[in-house]
Amino acid sequence: MSVCVPPGSKQFFLLVKFMLIDHYAQLSGLRKYNSSAKVAFAFLNLCIVIAVNKITLSLFVIVFMSLTALLKGKTPFKVYTRLMSIPLTFIVLSCIMIGVEFSSRPLGKYFISLHFIYAGITRNSALTAVKVFFKAMAGISSLYLLSLSTPVNEIVMVLERLRLPKIFTELMHLIYRYIFILFDTAFRMQISAKARLGFCGFKTSCKSFAMVAGSLFISALKKSQAYYDALLSRGYDGRLEFLSEEYPLKARHILSAAIYFVVLFLIAKVGV
Amino acid sequence: MTKLQNFILRTSVVLSIIFSVCPTAFAMHIMEGYLPPAMCIVWGVVCLPFVIKGLFTIKKIFAENRRAITMLAMSGAFIFVISALKIPSVTGSCSHMTGTGLGAILFGPCTVSILGIIVLIFQAILLAHGGLTTLGANTFSMAIAGPLLSYGIFRLCKKLNVSKKVGVFLAASLGDLFTYCITSIQLAIAYPSENGGVMASVVEFLGVFAPTQLPLAIVEGILTVLIVMALESYAVPELKAIGYEA
Numbered sequence: 001m002s003v004c005v006p007p008g009s010k011q012f013f014l015l016v017k018f019m020l021i022d023h024y025a026q027l028s029g030l031r032k033y034n035s036s037a038k039v040a041f042a043f044l045n046l047c048i049v050i051a052v053n054k055i056t057l058s059l060f061v062i063v064f065m066s067l068t069a070l071l072k073g074k075t076p077f078k079v080y081t082r083l084m085s086i087p088l089t090f091i092v093l094s095c096i097m098i099g100v101e102f103s104s105r106p107l108g109k110y111f112i113s114l115h116f117i118y119a120g121i122t123r124n125s126a127l128t129a130v131k132v133f134f135k136a137m138a139g140i141s142s143l144y145l146l147s148l149s150t151p152v153n154e155i156v157m158v159l160e161r162l163r164l165p166k167i168f169t170e171l172m173h174l175i176y177r178y179i180f181i182l183f184d185t186a187f188r189m190q191i192s193a194k195a196r197l198g199f200c201g202f203k204t205s206c207k208s209f210a211m212v213a214g215s216l217f218i219s220a221l222k223k224s225q226a227y228y229d230a231l232l233s234r235g236y237d238g239r240l241e242f243l244s245e246e247y248p249l250k251a252r253h254i255l256s257a258a259i260y261f262v263v264l265f266l267i268a269k270v271g272v
Numbered sequence: 273m274t275k276l277q278n279f280i281l282r283t284s285v286v287l288s289i290i291f292s293v294c295p296t297a298f299a300m301h302i303m304e305g306y307l308p309p310a311m312c313i314v315w316g317v318v319c320l321p322f323v324i325k326g327l328f329t330i331k332k333i334f335a336e337n338r339r340a341i342t343m344l345a346m347s348g349a350f351i352f353v354i355s356a357l358k359i360p361s362v363t364g365s366c367s368h369m370t371g372t373g374l375g376a377i378l379f380g381p382c383t384v385s386i387l388g389i390i391v392l393i394f395q396a397i398l399l400a401h402g403g404l405t406t407l408g409a410n411t412f413s414m415a416i417a418g419p420l421l422s423y424g425i426f427r428l429c430k431k432l433n434v435s436k437k438v439g440v441f442l443a444a445s446l447g448d449l450f451t452y453c454i455t456s457i458q459l460a461i462a463y464p465s466e467n468g469g470v471m472a473s474v475v476e477f478l479g480v481f482a483p484t485q486l487p488l489a490i491v492e493g494i495l496t497v498l499i500v501m502a503l504e505s506y507a508v509p510e511l512k513a514i515g516y517e518a
Contacts, residue, residue, distance in 0.1 A: 090302075
């Protein structure tokens with residue numbers, strides 16, 4: 001967490017509430033697993049889920065992923081359900097849109113007349129909608145297992161090993177660090193704006209928000225100059241080196257991942 | 273009550289329940305696992321030339337000015353934080369800026385494509401908005417198409433001597449709307465309507481997200497104008513340092 005926020009203070013809780021996922025990733029029981037393996041597992045799993053697109057497989061993945069995150073990763077149940085509800089609006093709305101068909105004549109089993117057009121649900125459209133819903137939930141639960149067990153700097157290390165352009169990963173490392181600093185600054189600014197009667201009513205809120213954003217930008221650029229000086233004084237010559245720590249890959253983990261994928265394969269073959 | 277009234281009432285109840293359960297309406301990120309594999313790959317490939325151009329631009333900036341590394345990183349973090357802060361809302365649900373318009377006006381579209389893709393990865397991992405397989409589609413709509421249009425409108429307004437406030441407002445809000453249109457098209461191509469085809473689906477998706485996106489685009493426009501005005505009165509040297517000319 002950011003250095004400038006004392007733990008236990010109100011700001012600390014605000015920050016934790018905000019960066020909920022990062023906070024629990026640091027505390028996770030799966031933290032000490034090999035991070036490259038975790039990324040590979042999550043990515044392969046995602047690919048299988050979206051490529052196979054079967055309800056049984058999606059359901060299995062949802063159950064497996066949430067149980068692993070809750071039992072092995074020790075993410076609190078309340079936090080996990082709250083996280084799962086974040087993407088729900090988008091998914092539900094767009095699944096309804098997939099399920100409902102509009103046309104100039106009545107079609108499907110259930111339809112209602114809207115004067116000029118008919119809105120109806122056909123068997124196929126409903127099936128697609130349900131499939132997409134479960135597929136998306138399965139995808140999200142696999143992503144959560146990754147992000148709730150692996151802090152971002154470790155994911156960036158994995159990307160570095162994949163030989164992504166150095167500039168790109170350096171920027172990612174730095175941006176990840178600066179996010180916390182800027183969040184801290186932004187929260188302080190919002191609190192002081194509130195203390196000066198900002199953020200009340202729509203008009204004042206807009207003005208306060210813009211002032212906070214403007215001063216945040218100025219302080220960000222000021223800080224960036226200070227950090228550059230700090231880099232130079234530590235011998236920066238155009239390359240940043242970050243300490244990478246890799247946890248050993250255990251045979252037990254490979255075996256359980258292999259069993260998992262065999263089960264997944266069987267479900268993909270048999271399931272509907 | 274007629275059947276239609278009954279339907280409208282029920283739909284509104286369902287919608288209000290959905291929005292009260294989950295009051296966070298982030299601007300149109302396509303969620304993880306939503307797109308079929310072919311679409312994920314296609315949108316990723318479409319993004320490639322822009323991202324490569326962005327990488328070359330950034331490389332050139334670094335070669336000319338090493339100080340740029342911390343500055344660009346801070347700018348990326350700034351876009352992330354701005355897009356994560358709650359903005360004053362009209363509809364009651366809490367909403368967020370996309371920050372793409374502001375980014376494009378301040379840093380130019382090439383830089384924003386790279387900063388945008390990093391911000392999108394972090395949003396997916398840290399905030400659960402968007403996803404890794406849908407990264408290509410999201411990058412195209414939010415980090416490439418939106419900023420490009422914003423930047424184009426901003427330059428055009430400058431050339432036509434339109435007042436700066438109007439130019440910034442149009443750039444930010446139209447960029448936001450364009451992002452939302454592109455996302456709707458992406459969703460429609462992925463899941464076309466059976467009898468209406470892609471066009472019918474585009475209209476459907478545009479319609480269902482319009483109530484949240486239209487007010488959001490206007491608020492984003494107003495906020496961007498206010499932010500740019502605040503910056504121009506307090507931060508002229510900093511703005512010059514990032515290459516933005518007033």
